Amino acid sequence: MKYDFDEVIERKHTNSLKWDFAESKFGEKDLLPMWVADMDFKVSQPVIEAVVRKAEEGVYGYADRLDPYYEAVIGWMDRRHGWKIEREWITYSPGVVSALHWLVRAYTNPGDKVVIQAPVYYPFYSAVTNNGCEVVINELKLENGHYRMDFNDLEQKLKDNPDAKLLILCSPHNPVGRVWTREELARLGEICLRHKVMIVADEIHGDLVYKGCKHTPLAMISEELAQNSITCTAPSKTFNLAGLQTSNIIIPNQGLRRTYLDILEQNGVRRPNIFGIVAAEAAYNDGEEWLEQLLVYLNGNLDFLTDFISKKLPKVKVIKPEGTYLIWLDFREYGLDGKAMENVMLKQAKLALDEGYIFGPGGEGFERINIACPRAVLAEGLARVEKTFNALK
């Protein structure tokens, strides 16, 4: 069937975090919300039907995942990424952020170091510090509009910090939009193996890549890396199911898996949400057609934004994304610091974006905009930026 991503769906007064909580979070009225990473699109028809069928059963007791659920996840990873995973590797978490917290707790002791590659999705910092560990930054390098990993710096940081136990990888990377190549991942993996640093790969955006790019699951690269890593995946970003709180944490190594499961047990984390199970299963089995159409629409939104900015906001640079629907925009030519930028966006443009500085070192002067919305909404957001920034002295 043909999906209509141009349809504007009213999300106000639906308990939407993005729409109904923007005012309380940002302290301004009448904001157009283009911040948190969910999409303003209706989900695929098979998902709606599966959830409605479950709702109509009318009994919502405790639930758990049966064989067809695992088969759906295994089938998806194989079909989309060529990654052959086994049923027992698949463990549970409601969300990936929760999993990051539990994984840090599982594999470190308070006082240990954890490496992250800034600027990066801000809960990576709290997953480390909330567990009494210390963040070590391996900052990404921006050269000619393209981000790359700084392997020399990583090597040096791991030499200098023998108590670094873990690296949290964002692949594809939020917010800079890189889809790391197999070669980059292999090099990162080799350095971590040599320094006995485990990798937690947050691959939640792995299905959302632009034309011509290919996501490589880190654990697929070699058996050694499969045994030295944990992969966080979910249908939440791919299929717009974030409110259903269902993620799959894939752990090939039996010992590491046991340690993670022990942490879940110690924290009283039990079974998944019944609607999350049926929605994920339907999405993985029957949501591919929707996803293919979504990716075409997102490519169109990206082209629209790129064209708009090059014509009307020449001081802003678009960091060309290879994946994710979160676009990283460089406003540094305006010379405003992070707080000043935030003020202009909120008070003058009336736009709720994720400010670059919240992503840590290397983020100040950038803005992250979520383009997973109907083109008309994107056009309105960009028009607000144009009007405001072109009026600045």
Ligand SMILES: Cc1ncc(COP(=O)(O)O)c(C=O)c1O
């Ligand atoms: C890299 C990354 N990890 C995790 C999440 C959130 O995952 P969850 O809602 O499953 O906690 C996001 C959401 O934006 C993300 O970008």
